[in-house]
Amino acid sequence: MSNLNRYSGDLQKLAESIRTFDGTSRKGPIASVSEIFKEVADAYGGCIADFGDDAAVIDLGNGDVILLAADGIWGRLIEKSPWWAGFTSVIVNINDIVAMGGKPLAMVDVVSSTDPETFKEIFKGMAEGIKKFGVPVVGGHTHPEGEKSLSVAIVGTAKKEHIIRSDSAKPGDVVIYAIDLDGRTGPNSPYSFESVSSKTPEALRKMYEAPQIVGQRQLATAGKDISNPGIIGTLGMLCETSSVGARIRLADVVMPEDSEITVERWMLMHPGTGFVLTANPEKAEECMTVLRDGGMTTAICGEITAEKKVIIADDKNTAVVFDFEKDKITGIRK
Secondary structure, eight states: OOGGGGOOSOHHHHHHHHHHOHHHHTTTTHHHHHHHHGGGGGGGTTEEEOTTSSSEEEEOSSSEEEEEEEEEOOHHHHHHOHHHHHHHHHHHHHHHHHTTTOEEEEEEEEEEOSOHHHHHHHHHHHHHHHHHHOOOEEEEEEETTSOSEEEEEEEEEEEGGGOOOSSOOOTTOEEEEEEOOSOEEOTTOTTEEEOSTTSOHHHHHHHHHHHHHHHHTTOOSEEEEOOTTHHHHHHHHHHHHHTOEEEEEGGGSOOOSOTTSOHHHHTTOEESSEEEEEEOHHHHHHHHHHHHHTTOEEEEEEEEESSSEEEEEOSSOEEEEEETTTOOSSOOOO
């Protein structure tokens, strides 16, 4: 069944909903934060990538790099399901390292709550994530007197030449979506697609090795983990950081078979495992083969353009989602 059979046909309304989505607008403060740290730019000598990428990349000087990332979990999710918040905190951090072609090594956490049961459930959820991925929590900090909150940081490694950055897409590249569609709408949000909890550790680890192989073979020119801004919003962040645009064909974007998930909702959803990558057309098929062999569904869904606009197209019309001459998501550009 074509994607467009689950689509209302109002392309301009869809573009507006993506542009104004909470998952996208909450990225706005990133640029102002990065501006503050420009005052201490001299301290960043060994930093290859920082603000605007899924993980910071620290050069060790011998061909190896360290990757560092951190994620805070929405308070509303902790209130709804502390266990799920803990489980999710592991997934999103591992995604950030793997999206850049890195191997996750270990995590630390900062957890706050006055409720002992909330603490217990958060850590149980994190322990389940560790069982799935084999990446341990090795320390952290607890606040037994504060409001409920959860943040996790992660460290990973890679070879310098194998890093997949988000600021290096080029006009003429194709846009590839790679998503694990073997899942369901998440239990705590209509905008999450959960595909991790039902899988064996062996299946997950094979899936998460695939982007590392893409990096090792240098098959992608850029890439990002699909996160809260959703399918198109995450591509928008990649384009903004790379100072390029993109044109996406809605009919070609990989989607679950669930007929209750409309195109409009899918464009805003956060897959449990999903990546958007760009590639030289000559390497695109090999790139997709590696990701498919890992267990993800892949498709070429569009192209990178020199015009700094993210455009979506149905079978009749086009609409501008982001015009980076006037719009911003993070405000960070190459």
